[in-house]
Amino acid sequence: MKERGFKIYAPEEQEPDKESDVFFNDKMIKNRDLSTAAAKIFRDQVELNEFRSCDALSASGIRGFRISDISDKVFFNDSNPLAVESIEKGLEANGIDPSKVELSNSNANVFLSDNKNLFHYIDIDPFGSFLEFLDSTARAANHQSFVGLTATDNAVTSGSYKKTCIRRYGSTPLKNSFMHETGLRIYLKETFENFARFDKEFDPKICWHERHYSRVSGRVTESKQRANNSTENIGYLSFCPKCRWRKLERKNKCGNCGNTDLKLAGPLWTGKFIDQRFTKKMKEKIPDSWEDSKQLLDRIDSEAELITPFYDLHELCSNIGISSPKREAVTEAIREKGYPVSRTHFSPTGFRTDAPIEDIKDIIKELN
DSSP states (O other): OEETTEEOOOOOOSSOOTTOSSOOOGGGHHHHHHHHHHHHHHHHHOOOSSOEEEETTOTTOHHHHHTGGGOSEEEEEOSOHHHHHHHHHHHHHTTOOGGGEEEEOSOHHHHHHTSTTOEEEEEEOOSSOSGGGHHHHHHHEEEEEEEEEEEOOHHHHTTTTHHHHHHHHSOBOOOSTTHHHHHHHHHHHHHHHHHHHTTOEEEESBOEEETTEEEEEEEEEOOHHHHHHHGGGEEEEEEOTTTOOEESSOOSSOTTTOOSOOEEEEEEEOSOSBOHHHHHHHHHHSOTTOHHHHHHHHHHHHTTTOOSOOEEHHHHHHHHTSOOOOHHHHHHHHHHTTOOEEEOTTOTTEEEEOSOHHHHHHHHHHHO
């Protein structure tokens, strides 16, 4: 098989799963596209004598292949011997210089822990949660590095398995229209706190949710002071099930209707999870031919500066008890009222704004 010009050796399967001889999911191409673009922007921003990249759970090796052109040294690792054989075939077929490659057949946690402070770029793409790899990733990250982590246990952090989320992440989730944003913020909280325990700061640059996975990626610096300062971004989310008001603060009463029976999620990340200075650079570099990935990046970039969790138009209309106008008409009317507004990548019927919820509802009523 091929992806973006790179040859991959893996079984051709309709639905690859954990039991695959060598795992490769062609539906994750947007994840790999944005991850590759982010790695290249970070590489442009740092001056290093040797840029060392790590694909710690390599499987077919596609992630490592795709960042080989920006790396002075690429470290591939997988505990599956069949995967190692596939990577070896791929390295030869893609003409990647053997002198810039190290290939290991090891447990990922052992491999990362054995390479303390070595890597400038680390990609973690596991089955399920990335949680079990966080400690070893923090050990392996250099004092200036970039880390990307994929999670596919989204049912846990989005509220379907509340007790599991509390046990696994130490956070209470919320199951509602913006549950995947809440889940992403829980992942971010866990990532930040884990790196902080190693006196390293995790600064989110581009984090998103798509289909069945969430992706957390950001810059790591060895700085106790920065980590201390960023702890102010750990807090709670308050949600009013009565009027759909939401606030990234711990509240006892709804700021809109006065309801005292609020739902709380957290602790979670309450700050920005997209750095628009970073995503603007990514937009300049990502090829036009990567059409779907470019569209996803555009949407992520457009909502970077707005913090309030997004609204789902259909949910708001149901709450008001009216039929739904066109989303474009709603966002344009909000903009005309002087409020910032954007689409959101989380939902095709969602939008993000810091306008008061009653103003949003009034606009929807007028349009209806």
